Amino acid sequence: MPTCVTCHMYKGTHDVSQGITLGGASQGKFVGNEDTGNKQVKDPGSGIMMNGITKATFERERAKMLANCTLCHDRRFAEHKLGNADEIKRQSDSIAGEALKVIEGLYQDKLLDPMPENRPPNPLAGHTLVLTGQQLYEKTSQIEALFFRMYKFDLIQAWKGAYHANPDYTHWYGNAPLKLDLDEIKGEASKLRRLAALESKSGPVAKPEVTPAPAKAAAAGLSPEQYYALGVAAVALFMGSAMVLLWWITGRRREG
Ligand code: HEC
Numbered sequence: 001m002p003t004c005v006t007c008h009m010y011k012g013t014h015d016v017s018q019g020i021t022l023g024g025a026s027q028g029k030f031v032g033n034e035d036t037g038n039k040q041v042k043d044p045g046s047g048i049m050m051n052g053i054t055k056a057t058f059e060r061e062r063a064k065m066l067a068n069c070t071l072c073h074d075r076r077f078a079e080h081k082l083g084n085a086d087e088i089k090r091q092s093d094s095i096a097g098e099a100l101k102v103i104e105g106l107y108q109d110k111l112l113d114p115m116p117e118n119r120p121p122n123p124l125a126g127h128t129l130v131l132t133g134q135q136l137y138e139k140t141s142q143i144e145a146l147f148f149r150m151y152k153f154d155l156i157q158a159w160k161g162a163y164h165a166n167p168d169y170t171h172w173y174g175n176a177p178l179k180l181d182l183d184e185i186k187g188e189a190s191k192l193r194r195l196a197a198l199e200s201k202s203g204p205v206a207k208p209e210v211t212p213a214p215a216k217a218a219a220a221g222l223s224p225e226q227y228y229a230l231g232v233a234a235v236a237l238f239m240g241s242a243m244v245l246l247w248w249i250t251g252r253r254r255e256g
């Protein structure tokens with residue numbers, strides 16, 4: 001079986017970018033008109049910011065990876081499998097891209113809750129909507145939090161699983177959660193828009209303070225000391241009756 005080194009450090013090379021096409025670290029790459037290097041540009045297919053590579057670069061790097069596969073497999077087999085992985089990457093990107101556009105639409109209509117201007121600024125971009133690469137994962141809106149998980153974990157698992165011939169990861173940790181994410185994001189968007197429609201008629205609804213649930217003692221109308229005393233009494237009562245029962249049973253044994 002191949003190891004990481006077989007495919008990524010062929011003949012001892014330490015250039016681990018050898019043979020990488022669309023499957024580059026994190027968000028990956030797309031085939032466009034130029035090699036953008038480390039500069040990210042918008043993938044016209046999905047709308048996600050990524051590195052672009054030309055078709056010639058794609059073919060050059062793919063040939064290097066195939067040279068590894070053909071140590072053990074037929075070339076057509078390997079070519080076909082990597083081609084499937086490319087397609088899975090493109091289709092997964094477009095699912096995430098759909099969610100991205102839904103959130104951008106909400107931002108344009110000022111419906112994110114809270115909007116970026118009402119929360120700590122992104123250190124790089126300030127009080128504006130930042131999705132994908134430099135997105136923050138705290139003090140954000142629910143729908144952006146959903147997108148973070150979708151983009152950062154489920155999307156990557158879908159296509160990295162495919163490039164590593166792991167159908168379990170591709171399907172159950174990638175594709176299925178990715179589609180659930182999209183439904184959740186669309187559902188949240190729909191609620192935000194319906195709420196906005198209602199508020200446009202009735203005026204804004206005051207935002208309730210979101211606090212943790214009251215402690216059990218307070219919920220029962222007791223002070224913490226009373227609550228503790230009650231707990232001790234309950235345990236004593238239980239232990240006491242258990243001992244009486246034991247005494248009664250063993251007593252009967254002796255009699256019998
Ligand atoms: C059977 C060959 C094979 C093996 C074994 C393999 N990989 Fe990969 N790996 C690939 C292919 C194919 C790609 C995607 C290539 C492309 O983009 O065209 C990839 C992509 C990657 C990437 C993304 C590339 C980047 O620049 O970030 C990482 C990270 C990675 N592999 C890590 C590993 C690790 C860690 C192991 C061992 C646990 C491993 N791979 C084992 C074939 C392999």
Ligand code: HEC
Pocket residue numbers: 001002003006007065066068069070071072073078081082165
């Ligand atoms: C060192 C030898 C070796 C190399 C190199 C190698 N493989 Fe494999 N590959 C195997 C072995 C062994 C299996 C397991 C075969 C089995 O279980 O029947 C396998 C299984 C697979 C499978 C699953 C096949 C199936 O029917 O489920 C795929 C897909 C695959 N390899 C693709 C690739 C690709 C693509 C590359 C190059 C990026 C590659 N392999 C490189 C040895 C290798």
